Amino acid sequence: GDSVTQMEGPVTLSEEAFLTINCTYTATGYPSLFWYVQYPGEGLQLLLKATKADDKGSNKGFEATYRKETTSFHLEKGSVQVSDSAVYFCALNRDDKIIFGKGTRLHILP
């Protein structure tokens, strides 16, 4: 069945460092891909999305490109802030069902 695999955390970085969180997926066809973020004590929020191959989703300085050839959707940010500390989930949409990766906890140190 469809699945999402993302790098395990926690990931700890210093402020202003470059961030990459790897995500690969297994699916038939071309599902929509998402990154969701869960800040401490809050619910899930959509961070960005891409609905077809080569699409780039971006929001709040984060970017991810839908790579069909490598079945990947890696999350990147050029300069992280302390406020980016959260859990990040890579996900795909299959028939309206969202399938999530296990999540990556990110700690940003001041």
Add this chain to the structure above:
Amino acid sequence: GAVVSQHPSRVICKSGTSVKIECRSLDFQATTMFWYRQFPKQSLMLMATSNEGSKATYEQGVEKDKFLINHASLTLSTLTVTSAHPEDSSFYICSAPMTSGVEQFFGPGTRLTVL
């Protein structure tokens, strides 16, 4: 503002009792809603699909008699955890798809603790 609400946000109950969690779509109708559970420091696992006007569809391994789902109206789905046990303690989250079906709105979640 929030487009999907859940109530209660937190509930503590004794083992053997039943707990009902409500999920409401605000300002939009949702013929379909989804229920997830999230264990500490783990991912969200889809439990079931709630369908307005018909039976819920459960994912493999989810006990339908234990997790009763009722989609009472186009804006309300309820999840009832029957005869709750400590292992049912978890964070339960609902979601409803946008009209386009690509994105979903997630509720803030309900933390259930069974003593």
